[in-house]
Amino acid sequence: MGETMTKDAAAPEAGTERRLNMIEAINEALDVMMTRDPDTVVFGEDVGYFGGVFRCTAGLQEKHGKSRVFDTPINECGIIGVAVGMGAYGLRPIPEIQFADYIYPGLDQLISEAARLRYRSAGEYIAPMTVRSPFGGGIFGGQTHSQSPESLFTHVAGLKTVIPATPFDAKGLLISAIEDNDPVIFFEPKRIYNGPFSGYYDKPVEPWKRHKDSVVPEGYYKVPLGKARRVTEGEQMTVLAYGTMVHVAQAVCEAKGVEADILDLRTMVPLDIEAIEASVKRTGRCMIVHEATRTSGFGAELSALVQERCFYHLEAPIERVTGFDTPYPHSLEWAYFPGPVRLGEAIDRLLKD
Amino acid sequence: MAGPNDTSSTGDNRPALSLHVPEPNFRPGDKVDYSHLNIPEAGEQFRPDEACAALDTAPLAHDLIRVLGDDDKAHGPWDPKLDADTLREMLGHFAMVRAFDERMFRGQRQGKTSFYMKCTGEEATSISTAMALASDDMVFPSYRQQGVLIARGYPLIEMINQIYSNKGDKLKGRQLPIMYSSREHSFFSISGNLATQTPQAVGWAMASAIKGDSRVAATWVGEGSTAEGDFHSACTFATVYNAPVILNVVNNQWAISSFSGFAGGERTTFAARGLGYGLASLRVDGNDPLACYAAEKWAADRARANAGPTLIEFFTYRAEGHSTSDDPSGYRSAEEREEWPLGDPINRLKKHLIALGEWDEERQTALDVECVELVKKTTKEAEKNGILGHGLHHPFRTMFEDVFEELPWHLKEQAEQAIHERETKFPEGLPAKGVQG
Numbered sequence: 001m002g003e004t005m006t007k008d009a010a011a012p013e014a015g016t017e018r019r020l021n022m023i024e025a026i027n028e029a030l031d032v033m034m035t036r037d038p039d040t041v042v043f044g045e046d047v048g049y050f051g052g053v054f055r056c057t058a059g060l061q062e063k064h065g066k067s068r069v070f071d072t073p074i075n076e077c078g079i080i081g082v083a084v085g086m087g088a089y090g091l092r093p094i095p096e097i098q099f100a101d102y103i104y105p106g107l108d109q110l111i112s113e114a115a116r117l118r119y120r121s122a123g124e125y126i127a128p129m130t131v132r133s134p135f136g137g138g139i140f141g142g143q144t145h146s147q148s149p150e151s152l153f154t155h156v157a158g159l160k161t162v163i164p165a166t167p168f169d170a171k172g173l174l175i176s177a178i179e180d181n182d183p184v185i186f187f188e189p190k191r192i193y194n195g196p197f198s199g200y201y202d203k204p205v206e207p208w209k210r211h212k213d214s215v216v217p218e219g220y221y222k223v224p225l226g227k228a229r230r231v232t233e234g235e236q237m238t239v240l241a242y243g244t245m246v247h248v249a250q251a252v253c254e255a256k257g258v259e260a261d262i263l264d265l266r267t268m269v270p271l272d273i274e275a276i277e278a279s280v281k282r283t284g285r286c287m288i289v290h291e292a293t294r295t296s297g298f299g300a301e302l303s304a305l306v307q308e309r310c311f312y313h314l315e316a317p318i319e320r321v322t323g324f325d326t327p328y329p330h331s332l333e334w335a336y337f338p339g340p341v342r343l344g345e346a347i348d349r350l351l352k353d
Numbered sequence: 354m355a356g357p358n359d360t361s362s363t364g365d366n367r368p369a370l371s372l373h374v375p376e377p378n379f380r381p382g383d384k385v386d387y388s389h390l391n392i393p394e395a396g397e398q399f400r401p402d403e404a405c406a407a408l409d410t411a412p413l414a415h416d417l418i419r420v421l422g423d424d425d426k427a428h429g430p431w432d433p434k435l436d437a438d439t440l441r442e443m444l445g446h447f448a449m450v451r452a453f454d455e456r457m458f459r460g461q462r463q464g465k466t467s468f469y470m471k472c473t474g475e476e477a478t479s480i481s482t483a484m485a486l487a488s489d490d491m492v493f494p495s496y497r498q499q500g501v502l503i504a505r506g507y508p509l510i511e512m513i514n515q516i517y518s519n520k521g522d523k524l525k526g527r528q529l530p531i532m533y534s535s536r537e538h539s540f541f542s543i544s545g546n547l548a549t550q551t552p553q554a555v556g557w558a559m560a561s562a563i564k565g566d567s568r569v570a571a572t573w574v575g576e577g578s579t580a581e582g583d584f585h586s587a588c589t590f591a592t593v594y595n596a597p598v599i600l601n602v603v604n605n606q607w608a609i610s611s612f613s614g615f616a617g618g619e620r621t622t623f624a625a626r627g628l629g630y631g632l633a634s635l636r637v638d639g640n641d642p643l644a645c646y647a648a649e650k651w652a653a654d655r656a657r658a659n660a661g662p663t664l665i666e667f668f669t670y671r672a673e674g675h676s677t678s679d680d681p682s683g684y685r686s687a688e689e690r691e692e693w694p695l696g697d698p699i700n701r702l703k704k705h706l707i708a709l710g711e712w713d714e715e716r717q718t719a720l721d722v723e724c725v726e727l728v729k730k731t732t733k734e735a736e737k738n739g740i741l742g743h744g745l746h747h748p749f750r751t752m753f754e755d756v757f758e759e760l761p762w763h764l765k766e767q768a769e770q771a772i773h774e775r776e777t778k779f780p781e782g783l784p785a786k787g788v789q790g
Contacts, residue, residue, distance in 0.1 A: 041560075041563060067562075067563045068563065072590075072593075073586075073589050073590060073593055075585075075586050075589055075590070077552065077582050077583055077586045078552045078555075078583075078586030078587070078589060078590045081549065081551075081552025081553055081555070081556060081583060081586055081587070081590075082552050082553070082555055082556025082559055082590055083556060084552075084553045084556060085493070085552065085553035085554055085555060085556025085557035085558070085559070085560065085570070086556045086557065086559065086560040086563075088491075088541060088553065088556075088557055089491070089556075089557045089560035089561060089564075090560070091560045091563070091564075093556075105582065108546060108549060108583070109549060109552070109553075109583070112544065112546045112549060113544060113546070113549050113553070117542060118755045118756070118757075118758070119527060119755045119756055120524070120527055120528050120532070120534070120542055120544070121524065121534040121536075121542035122523060122524045122525045122527065122534075122755060123755050124534050124535070124536045124542060125534065125536065125541065125542050126758075157756050158756050158757065160757070180758075181758045182757050182758055226761070269761070270757075270761040270762070270763075271762075271763070273762055273763075
C-alpha cells in the first residue's frame, strides 16, 4: 500500500468519508484478502517490489512477504499455467496480466484448462483464480495497450467475467471474485483508475474524490457477482453499459437531458438478466454501450437477449454503440472511442418516435 | 510472385536458400539400421550428487544413463540397488499394464468405447518413475501414463468405467477415454491439450514451496509436445523459482506420424534443452527400468532437498500406434520395433530378476495369466455399468453440472431445453438400451 493511502486508511479526518481512487480500492481489496486468507498469492509482471505498473499491488510484497507477492517472467502462458497448478494444490491465486492486450498467450491455459477443470474432473480439481488485468483505451496506449477483449472470455463456458466501474465496486467485486471458486477474469478499466471519465476527453480530468462512489469502506465487504447496479433511474430508455462507458453514458444522458435507466452490468457472466429485462420492459427502449469492437462484441449478446425477452415491449430498434471494428489506433484514439457524438446520435434515434 | 508482400531479392549473386524439412531415417518398407545411435555401455555414466549445480549434469544430457547391461546385471553408480521384492512388484505392475492395454485396445475394436492409447514399450517411463516418487508427490501426467495409476494402486474398475464413459465413471462420461483424474492418488486431471500440464506442475510445486510442504511435483510430456510454448513456460518458471518439480520428457521417437525431428530432435537431445534454462538435465535409457527408477529418484531427492528442478529425457520407443485412431504402418517401417536397440523394458526386468535367481519363466507365465484374468474379470464387472453408447450413462442433468460451482440462470434454461428435447424424442420414457438419450 502506498504511503499516502496507508495514512488515509488509518486515520480518516473526523467528519469526512474515506475516498479512494480505483487503484487504491483494488490495492485494498488485495490487502484485505491476503490478510484474511493465507492461501491467496499475488503475482505477475512487475507486481512485486515495484508494486505494478499501475501501482495496484504497491506495498503488498513488503506487507505479505516475497513468497506470496512476487514478480514473474514475461510469460502469460506460464502465469496462468502456474496459477492452475497452484489452484490444484489448494491456493487461491490472483495473477495480474499487465495489460489485457497481453493475455492472449495465456488463453489456452484459461480456456482449455482453468475454465474446464471443474467440469472435466467432475469437481475433483478447481481453478479458483482471479485474473486481474487493466483493459480498455483512452490513455493513448495504441493498439497493444487499449483493447477490450471481454467477449473472448464471456464466450467460454466456465469463466466468469467482471468489470467494475467505481472504486466502491472495484473493491467489493474483487473480494467476491477472489472468494469465488470458479476462475474469474477481472478487467479493470484503466481510463478510470484515477477518475471517472465523461467521454469529453478535452475537458479537465475529474478526480474520484468528487464522485459519490469513491467512498470506500475499510476492511472486508462484498459486492455480489451477477447483480447489476442502477446508476440513474429513468423512464425514457434503458442503457446497458459497464466499465468506463457507464460514466460516458451517464454524462451524455445528463448533457442531453435524457432520463435514462442506466444499468452498470458489473459482471457479464453471470449476467443480471432480471434487472435488464425489468428495465427494458419498463422503458421500451434500449441502448447498449461498449468500447470493444462491434462485431461479435458482448453487445451482440445483450442485444439478442433483449430482443428475445422484451420484443413486444420494444418501441424502437435496439441501439448498439461500440468501438469500430479496427485495431485501436494511436493518433486517432478519440475517433475510435464511442464518445458523446456516437452515443448522442444513438439516443436521438431511440427517442425520435 | 509480385505483390505487396514480395520481398524476393533480384539480380545478385548470393546463393539460393532452401528449406530443410526433416525426414525420418526409415519409412514403410525400409530396412532399419540403428547403428547411428550411440548406445553406451551400462554403468559407464557418472552420478553427481543430487544437490550439484545444474550445469554439472551437462555431460549426462548428451549421454544415456543405463544400468541394466547385456548380461542382465545392474552396473555402475546409478544402480538403485532395489531389493528383489521391489523388483518383483515393479514387474507385476508391468505385466498388469500390458494386460490392461491389450484388453482395452481390443475393447475399442469391439466397439465398447471410442478410443484407447497403449503405452507398450514405454512402461518403465511411468511405472519405474512412479515407484521412485513418494505416493503423495503430485503427478501431472500426459495421456500415456496409465502406469502411474497402476503403480499407485488405482482400482482397475475405475479406469475401465472411465474408458467406457459409463454410469460408474466418476468423471461422469465427460472426458475422452484414458483422460483419468484421481485426487486421492495425487494424479492430476489429464487435459488432452498437449503440454498444458507442464507449467501447472511447476505451479503446484511452487505452491508446495510457498507453503513449506515437503511434497514435490512431477510431470510427463512427449518429446513432440516439448515444442509447445507451455513447455518453455514450464522450464522458465521452474528455473526462476527453483521449483521442486521433475519434468519428464518421454522421447518415444514418434508424435502420431511425425518423428522427433519435428520437435528439433535432429539438432540436439531433448535433455540438452534443460541446460539452456539452467535445469539439471539427465538423458536416460527409457527401456531400462532400473535407470528410469534411479534417475527419477535422483531428481525427486534433489527437488525435496530444495536443490532445484530436473529435466529428464527418457529415450524410448513407441512400439504401437499413437492411439486406436492411427495405423503406424502408414508412416514408419515395421522393422523399427524389432530392431530397437534398447529392447523391451518388461523383458529386461524379467531377465534381470532371473539372473539374480529371484524369478523364473514359470512364475512369469503365472503372473501374466493372473493379470490377464484379473483384467478380464474386472472388465466384465465394469460392463455391468454399461459401455459407451449403450444408454447406461450418467443422469442427464449432470451434463450441466460443474461448469460453475453453482448453476447460473442461462445454464438452468438450457438444461430445461435439453430435458424438453429428450421428452420430445422419447415421449414413452427412455428406452433401456441402444440409445444415447
